[in-house]
Each structure stands twice: as C-alpha cells, then as structure tokens.
Amino acid sequence: MTSAIASLPTLIVSAGPSPDNLRACLLEAGCTIVAEVGPDATLAAQLAHHLPRLIVLSTARAAGQLASTVALACGAERRPLLVFTSDASESSIDAAITAGVAAYVIDGIEPARVRAVLGVALARFRQQQKLLDELYRARTxxxxxxxxxxxxxxxxxxxxxxxxxxxxxxxxxxxxxxLKLADLAQRLLDVEELLDS
Incomplete structure (x- = not known):
C-alpha cells in the first residue's frame, strides 16, 4: 500500500482551516503535498498548475458541496478524491459519492488510519476507472x-x-x-443525409 502512496503529488483543498494533523498524517503516509488551496475561482487553475494525482478535501461541513465543486474543477481529468470531515449528513455523503469521492472519512485523522484510507481509496479509484473505461468501451x-x-x-x-x-x-x-468499419458507415450515413437534403 505504501509504495502506491510514496511521493504521490497531493493537493489539499480546505474549506476553512484544515486540522493541524492532516498535513502531518499525509506526509507520514508518504504523500508529497504540492499545495493547500481553497475552493475558490482559482481552483481549476491550481489543479492545472500543480497536477496532483490525489486530492484531499478537508471541511467541517458541507462536504458534499465541496466534493462537487472540486469534481467540477477537475473536469474530464478524474483524480482520486478523499474527504476528511465531521459532516455525517446523508445528503453530504450522497453528494460526495456522486461527485466520485473514493473515501469519506468522518472524524478520523490518525497516522495509521490515514495511510490505510489512502490505500483503500487509491484501489477503489483504480477500480472505478476500470469500470468507467469498460462502460465507455461498451457504449462506444x-x-x-x-x-x-x-x-x-x-x-x-x-x-x-x-x-x-x-x-x-x-x-x-x-x-x-x-478505415474502421464504423467510420466508413458514418461516412455512408453522412452522404445519404446530404443526398436527402
């Protein structure tokens, strides 16, 4: 687990002051923290600049809304998202999962636990990516x-x-x-549409 985490470029997105021990726990787990930013209008630019491979969200409340904001800023470039919060509301958890959060941790920032959560979240993200890729191929x-x-x-x-x-x-x-058969077929359809118009 630690080898997957070692030197992982990590961006912390904090809505309000993040717990003092979060940064220390991430560093102890092997992450390389590239920056700590807020969920403001510069978030997409910060993501493009720092190119994190992991995004850790820290907020006391409205965790689902923060997760949605970060997922929107990521756009098509999906990254593993982890939430550390004290927000246990069902609506926040649902919104966070819908936004693609790989782990949602409520009141649990301890070094050994953070390392384990990171490992599970990265594995879950890889699995989600595999399923999304398979779904995309099937739809295509x-x-x-x-x-x-x-x-x-x-x-x-x-x-x-x-x-x-x-x-x-x-x-x-x-x-x-x-040509691929599908590309030729699309050309035939385009010609047919042109002739019919």
Whole structure:
C-alpha cells in the first residue's frame, strides 16, 4: 500500500482551516503535498498548475458541496478524491459519492488510519476507472453497431442487397479505404443525409 502512496503529488483543498494533523498524517503516509488551496475561482487553475494525482478535501461541513465543486474543477481529468470531515449528513455523503469521492472519512485523522484510507481509496479509484473505461468501451461499441446497422440498411435498400452482402460490401470498402468499419458507415450515413437534403 505504501509504495502506491510514496511521493504521490497531493493537493489539499480546505474549506476553512484544515486540522493541524492532516498535513502531518499525509506526509507520514508518504504523500508529497504540492499545495493547500481553497475552493475558490482559482481552483481549476491550481489543479492545472500543480497536477496532483490525489486530492484531499478537508471541511467541517458541507462536504458534499465541496466534493462537487472540486469534481467540477477537475473536469474530464478524474483524480482520486478523499474527504476528511465531521459532516455525517446523508445528503453530504450522497453528494460526495456522486461527485466520485473514493473515501469519506468522518472524524478520523490518525497516522495509521490515514495511510490505510489512502490505500483503500487509491484501489477503489483504480477500480472505478476500470469500470468507467469498460462502460465507455461498451457504449462506444453499441453506438458503432447502430451506425453500422443503419448504413447496412441504406445499402440493402439502395442496391437490393441481403444483409450479409451489404455487410461484406461495407467491410470490403472499409479495408480498401483503410478505415474502421464504423467510420466508413458514418461516412455512408453522412452522404445519404446530404443526398436527402
């Protein structure tokens, strides 16, 4: 666990004063703290400047709102988010989980515990990323399949081909043009739309 944490560039985002021992616990766990910032208008710029691989959120209350703010500032660049708070409200926990928080720790800043939480949060983040990547690939394949089927339907109607013949014709065209089948299918749909307009 420690090897995954060692020298991990870490940004602390604090809404209000962060507990004195949080920084010490993160350093003891092996993190490299690049900065401590507030959740203000410069947050996205701070993230772009420091390029943290871990973001630790510290707040006494409204933890879900802070997590949402940080996730929004991260944009498409997902990073593991950890929350240390005394906010045990269900709405904050739900908002934090929705924002992608990997660990939500209530009133628990002790060196041994922080190290363990970091390890679990990093593992959970990797698992979430893997699932999101698989979901993205599945959605992409489904979208490509729909485009291919629509293009195949156009060829079948226009040239009175069977389904297999239309598919083979598209495959052959894609290979000749050195295109992915889905890209060729999209071009066929674009041409069909142009001709119909």
């Amino acid at each position: 394949k489904l979208a490509e399949r729909k485009v291919i089927d629509r293009a195949k339907g156009i060829l079948m109607a226009r040239y009175k081909l069977g389904e297999d013949e239309a598919y083979q014709k598209m495959r052959s065209m894609a290979m000749n043009k050195k």
